[in-house]
Amino acid sequence: MTAAVRAELARWPASLKVGSASFALIVLTGLFAPWLTAYDPYTQDLANFLQPPSWQHPFGTDQVGRDVFTRVLYGIRIDLQIGFLTTYVPMSYGLLLGALAGYLGGWFDTVLMRLLDVAVAFPFLVLIIVIIAILGPGVHTIYIAVFILAWTMYARLARSEMLVERGKDYVLAARTLGYPTSRVIFRHAMPNVINSSIVFSMADFVLNILLVSGLSFLGLGVEAPLPEWGAMIAEGRDFIFDAWWIATLPGLAIVLTGVSLSLIGDGLAHRLGQRQRSFL
Amino acid sequence: MAILEYIVGRILQMVPVLFGVSLVAFLCIHLVPGDPVQIMMHGRATPEVLATVRAELGLDQPLPEQYLRFIGGAIVGDLGKSIIQKAPVNEIIGERLGPSLFLLVYSAVLAVLFALPLAVVAALRAERLIDHSIRILGVVGFAMPPFWIGLLLMVLFGLVLNWFPISGYGDSFVEHLWHLFLPSVTIAVFLAPLLVQSLRSAMLDVMTADYIEVARAKGLSRRRIVVKHVLRNAAIPVVTVLAVNIGWLLGGAVIVEYVFAFPGLGSLLVRAVGFRDYPVIQGLTLVFAVIVMIINLLADLSYMAIDRRVLRR
Numbered sequence: 001m002t003a004a005v006r007a008e009l010a011r012w013p014a015s016l017k018v019g020s021a022s023f024a025l026i027v028l029t030g031l032f033a034p035w036l037t038a039y040d041p042y043t044q045d046l047a048n049f050l051q052p053p054s055w056q057h058p059f060g061t062d063q064v065g066r067d068v069f070t071r072v073l074y075g076i077r078i079d080l081q082i083g084f085l086t087t088y089v090p091m092s093y094g095l096l097l098g099a100l101a102g103y104l105g106g107w108f109d110t111v112l113m114r115l116l117d118v119a120v121a122f123p124f125l126v127l128i129i130v131i132i133a134i135l136g137p138g139v140h141t142i143y144i145a146v147f148i149l150a151w152t153m154y155a156r157l158a159r160s161e162m163l164v165e166r167g168k169d170y171v172l173a174a175r176t177l178g179y180p181t182s183r184v185i186f187r188h189a190m191p192n193v194i195n196s197s198i199v200f201s202m203a204d205f206v207l208n209i210l211l212v213s214g215l216s217f218l219g220l221g222v223e224a225p226l227p228e229w230g231a232m233i234a235e236g237r238d239f240i241f242d243a244w245w246i247a248t249l250p251g252l253a254i255v256l257t258g259v260s261l262s263l264i265g266d267g268l269a270h271r272l273g274q275r276q277r278s279f280l
Numbered sequence: 281m282a283i284l285e286y287i288v289g290r291i292l293q294m295v296p297v298l299f300g301v302s303l304v305a306f307l308c309i310h311l312v313p314g315d316p317v318q319i320m321m322h323g324r325a326t327p328e329v330l331a332t333v334r335a336e337l338g339l340d341q342p343l344p345e346q347y348l349r350f351i352g353g354a355i356v357g358d359l360g361k362s363i364i365q366k367a368p369v370n371e372i373i374g375e376r377l378g379p380s381l382f383l384l385v386y387s388a389v390l391a392v393l394f395a396l397p398l399a400v401v402a403a404l405r406a407e408r409l410i411d412h413s414i415r416i417l418g419v420v421g422f423a424m425p426p427f428w429i430g431l432l433l434m435v436l437f438g439l440v441l442n443w444f445p446i447s448g449y450g451d452s453f454v455e456h457l458w459h460l461f462l463p464s465v466t467i468a469v470f471l472a473p474l475l476v477q478s479l480r481s482a483m484l485d486v487m488t489a490d491y492i493e494v495a496r497a498k499g500l501s502r503r504r505i506v507v508k509h510v511l512r513n514a515a516i517p518v519v520t521v522l523a524v525n526i527g528w529l530l531g532g533a534v535i536v537e538y539v540f541a542f543p544g545l546g547s548l549l550v551r552a553v554g555f556r557d558y559p560v561i562q563g564l565t566l567v568f569a570v571i572v573m574i575i576n577l578l579a580d581l582s583y584m585a586i587d588r589r590v591l592r593r
Binding site: 118 | 296297300301304308311312313415419420422423424425426427428431432435439526527528529530531532534535538549550552553554556558561564565568569572573
């Protein structure tokens with residue numbers, strides 16, 4: 001077992017190792033946040049507002065005296081959770097629909113493609129904002145909006161991969177052996193269809209964190225007292241001249257998370273033999 | 281003739297998509313849970329006012345008739361009236377269309393200017409230290425939230441160094457260039473990494489092609505080969521990346537416009553959502569989609585100009 005693990009690790013490119021290690025560190029920091037800081041992310045301390053970074057407050061304090069470091073740590077939980085769900089929930093049914101359309105063709109494929117044509121005609125963020133205008137701001141609306149829209153990218157990817165796989169010998173062989181269609185799709189073709197989506201999902205994860213923090217920054221996403229990174233940047237914006245740390249440091253957390261995920265994507269692209277880079 | 285056929289066919293393809301797009305824009309007011317007029321008035325209107333507004337928006341008519349009126353109006357450029365700003369939606373949008381398109385083109389040009397030298401160096405020194413450094417730079421640029429970069433640039437170059445204005449649009453072309461520099465750089469930082477990677481891999485593909493070997497055998501200088509042969513053939517991926525990412529570009533511009541209080545379509549959208557000004561939201565949805573479709577059309581036509589082989593497909 002350990003030998004197998006060691007052999008697999010030896011095949012990992014450096015970017016995958018560095019990315020996974022730093023992402024694991026970020027996840028652990030989020031999980032153990034209560035043990036890593038003496039402060040509470042919500043408790044105000046009006047006697048100590050707008051304090052610059054110091055030993056007591058490594059990232060300083062905000063306009064109501066909350067410890068910025070603590071809020072950034074608790075923000076990991078919020079941003080990663082939303083980023084994860086908004087990436088992998090749509091990916092699951094996007095892959096399924098795209099693979100089915102690619103394999104089966106016919107009216108199902110036609111209907112799906114027309115839907116995708118309409119979906120890509122809009123800027124993604126604009127449609128998300130329109131759905132927020134319909135249902136009202138908040139995290140739940142972001143989930144609904146992304147679940148309605150984001151699967152289209154995976155469907156498109158899976159469909160085009162499936163069109164290639166469908167014509168390959170191993171699929172023809174499986175069909176000739178009389179295997180049921182579902183078995184050919186899911187057991188034979190799917191493992192080859194899924195790779196490009198896995199690589200893309202890393203870039204998508206980054207974009208979704210940017211999306212959620214961006215919407216919160218616009219005041220359309222996560223509501224104020226929650227320590228979401230974009231919302232913190234929006235709050236710090238008014239004090240950026242006197243207290244640069246409130247808006248700047250949560251932004252660094254976003255960059256660090258995004259770089260870790262992009263490195264994983266880049267490494268996975270190498271490891272899985274995908275030609276394209278993670279963010280293309 | 282083939283060219284004309286291709287163009288007409290390409291435009292006809294847009295018709296069903298336009299129908300879908302118009303349906304989405306039309307339905308957005310009808311999907312509001314509860315009474316959209318009540319929400320628009322923030323619950324502070326008398327029943328008489330509500331009835332008047334409802335009649336003004338045509339919401340008291342049957343649904344198919346409303347759609348026909350909406351689509352008929354849209355075709356002649358009438359997008360209804362903003363309840364909040366008390367002005368026709370097409371005028372409100374028209375005022376801001378120019379600045380937004382300017383921002384879009386400006387940031388695309390800056391992104392190409394940033395990306396071109398980096399991609400050339402990365403491709404000529406592939407898999408060396410400088411190539412890896414450029415890739416890391418791209419990964420970092422890609423992960424930076426546009427609103428955060430915008431804020432930092434605004435503070436550093438606008439408030440501390442006082443080199444550039446931090447808001448507004450200016451009155452002349454030169455003033456536009458000056459006012460829009462910081463917002464355009466912000467968008468370019470996000471876009472350039474995508475361009476660098478695709479241009480780099482396209483150049484690597486072209487550099488191994490036979491005719492480059494021929495050019496080398498003919499004794500052409502390295503510089504001439506890169507400029508005349510490699511870059512020209514790597515131009516298609518640049519157009520593709522710009523066109524494919526036009527949606528992201530416009531989305532990023534929405535946030536950047538808001539940060540810089542820029543009088544464009546994006547900041548208008550954010551404000552309209554805040555006020556629940558549904559006629560403006562509907563109009564913008566339609567306009568954004570049409571911009572994306574036109575840019576994709578232009579991209580397809582420019583492939584044709586770069587490479588006539590497209591016609592045979």
